[in-house]
Amino acid sequence: MISMEDELRQRLASLEPETVIVHDDSAAHAGHAGAQGGAHFDVTIVAQAFAGLGKVARHRKVYALVADLMPARIHALSIKALTPEEL
Template sequence: MSMRDTIQARLEAALSPQQLDVRDDSHLHAGHAGARPGGESHFTVEIVAEAFAGRSRVERHRLVNEALSHELARQIHALVIRARAPGE
């Protein structure tokens, strides 16, 4: 399973999002710190989930980071998070 697929599966399981887009941006960071030759190190996540309703931006990011803690500790170098509640 690709890292993109792993991120998507973990976020779906943890947050049951209404919308989820996971983009591998590793090719934009080739040659930079943390970039690996095979990619799969830099990602953007755009997620809409009811779990974010009434929560601050920091709290939303913490929920995403918690769901991806294993991957962030070992494989993901950078993660851009755009987290919204439905209707925002």
């Protein structure tokens, strides 16, 4: 079975990112009620696909690719979506 981190990377690949960093932050949230339903992830993605888009539109692009994983496998997803020029 593929890890959740690798699955996130595979799904985000359609955005042709230059960089994808996935961090499982679940341990920091252990014990709260929502953590029982899925993992917590921080994702940083750098892709030209975000050019000309505001923050909300960028996040929507990411969420559209992983929506079926929420909330069962992913409880929370923190997204930092940048263009290469914004680094």
